[in-house]
Amino acid sequence: MSFLPRIRESYKMNYLRMNQSFNFIDNLLHYKRQETATVNIGSVSMGSGQPIRIQSMTDTDTNDTEKTVNQIIRIIDAGADLVRVTVQGIREAENLKNIRNELDRRGYLQPLCADIHFNPAAADIAIRNVCKVRINPGNFYDKRAVFVQLNYTDEEYRLELKKIEERFIPFIRACKKGGIALRIGANQGSLSDRIMSRYGDTPAGIVESVMEFLKICKAEGYHNIVISIKSSNTRIMVYTVRLMNYRMRLEEMNFPFHIGVTEAGEGEDGRIKSAVGSGALLADGIGDTIRVSLTEDPADEIPFALKLVNVFKDREFHAPITAPLVAQTNPFEYERRSNRPVNDIGGKKPVVVIANLNNYNIDEIKTISSGTEPEYFYDGKQILDKSGKEYPILTLEEYLYNDFYANQMRFVRVNKAEYDRFKERNPETIEKLKRERKMVLIMESNNLNSFAEMRAFFMELDAHICKIPIILHRSYRKNNYEDLLVAACTDLGGLFIDGYGDGIMISNDGNIGYNELKNLSFGILQASRMRVTKTEFISCPGCGRTLFDLRDTVAEIKRNFKHLKNLKIGVMGCVVNGPGEMGDVDYGYVGAGKGTINLYKGQKLIQRHVSTEHAVEELKKLINESGEWKEPKRKE
Secondary structure, three states: OOHHHHHHHHHHHHHHHHOOOOOOOOOOOOOOOOOOOOEEEOOEEEOOOOOOEEEEEOOOOOOOHHHHHHHHHHHHHOOOOEEEEEEOOHHHHHHHHHHHHHHHHOOOOOOEEEEEOOOHHHHHHHOOOOOEEEEOOOOOOOOOOOOOOOOOOHHHHHHHHHHHHHHHHHHHHHHHHHOOEEEEEEEHHHOOHHHHHHHOOOHHHHHHHHHHHHHHHHHOOOOOEEEEEEOOOHHHHHHHHHHHHHHHHHOOOOOOEEEOOOOEEOHHHHHHHHHHHHHHHHOOOOOOEEOOOEOOOHHHHHHHHHHHHHOOOOHHHOOOOOOOHHHOOOOOOOOOOOOOOEOOEOOOOOOEEEEEOOOOOHHHHHHHOOOOOOOEEEOOOOEEEOOOOEEOEEOHHHHHHOOOOOOOOEEEEEEHHHHHHHHHHOOOHHHHHHHOOOEEEEEEOOOOOHHHHHHHHHHHHHHOOOOOOEEEEEEEOOOOHHHHHHHHHHHHHHHHHOOOOOEEEEEEOOOOOHHHHHHHHHHHHHHOOOOOOOOEEEEOOOOOOOOOOHHHHHHHHHHHHOOOOOOEEEEEOOOOOHHHHOOOOOEEEEEEEOOEEEEEEOOEEEEEEEEOOOHHHHHHHHHHHOOOOOOOOOOO
């Protein structure tokens, strides 16, 4: 029996035993920070009894003490609780002492974390001058992945694990003796060939790579551990963290989680992607520390991370939510909710955007609109299509008793609390909904925990096998666009990641314009992988390993390739995670050395050591040779 069927059978048995769907968290319908152990990182404690800790990572040369210290101070002054530093080798590990001494001299006592890849010897030195070390189980002892299939017998695989154990145990004991915390941080893009050969580049493989190390730590009685699992793909990231949480619960482990979407990019797109992915986990109470990985100055990550965490403050005081949990979707694999389409909404059709006209009419909108055009519009009273045709919006009562529009497409607008009260008085409601063929439901929520209430509404409908298409609608009162972005992404993003929703509609009573609201809707769909409407740029935040100007390069790549709307293009600072994190990109631009990069088509290396001066043109040639280049449209 393969790994996934075994795991599914385990889920089924655990579900029946616990009377809780899948048991990856305690309660799907009530917000509460998951209880985790306390980990001490110098003067900072982390875990469910502590605030969610904010952190970032330097992108300076770790051998340059002054630049690194100055950047660490900017990050701390922005509000970070701890900072991570790149440690490529022995020199960088030894210079941590100078960095620590200078920070102490300036009065900055916040703990440092060393980031280690491929070099256990550097980790042995680093623990003398930091409070926490991050290792990657995919490349700490395993060789660098070259993406080849290896065939291990069970005995050979066991012997490889024995070698890891022999090398890892002395390091664990040194950490334990010195009171050093350890982050075991796996990335989808840096699994070893050993793991990928047995489990594939899958959530199961990522989880297993971490569990191998955790079991060694547990056997040694070492528990000062933080877990992280990251991917640039929000679906993979969310599903894998959930699966990791489930596996730990089965093993009676409760280590705190470091969460974040890696290689999120920059600007608005990077913030939307981070809020959608990390927000989906925070909404279920998973996450004890967070890093928002943006291709920007590391200090710029902190204000957004604080906003993202603060949106969940006081959420545990939300109104009660109920639902039949037997209808919960599989939280570890993507499957779009099954329903019957109504015209071009639902079924297997693309998720639609309904844009709020904000007091404009359709003709006026055409003169100011930018970006992708929505399929429908909302004028505050009814829905209109692009031609101006009107579709009524009914209440549940009108739908049940005074539906004069039964022979045409129409919408019914309701939240779950209203639906529950109405159905209790009118039990025939669900039977009419089940027979419906021409109605689309606009699902809303006024609950402080709207994510869980909307999830519960889907459970209710699916428990009765009600196949109506659903538009997710949230209304806000925001005057700051970033505040709106964080709220909408965290309310709706996780639902789309789970395959819920056939459309999105965002309303706002504030001074945020039509284009911003509409483009945010498309951004949430793209970040949750529900609908692609523009080029996706996957770029890392950079670190001390990056040997070219990453931010300027990303800007140049965007200028030249943003019109290729169906492509994913990766821009990576180095080869540590780069080739792997580009697992689902079409083309990749990866730092290879000072002034040179490598070009990839998918994960296949096409050109080595291309001068950065000519790299953009060479990438254009590669895309053209593959038949995917299009000339950008000229502005008239």
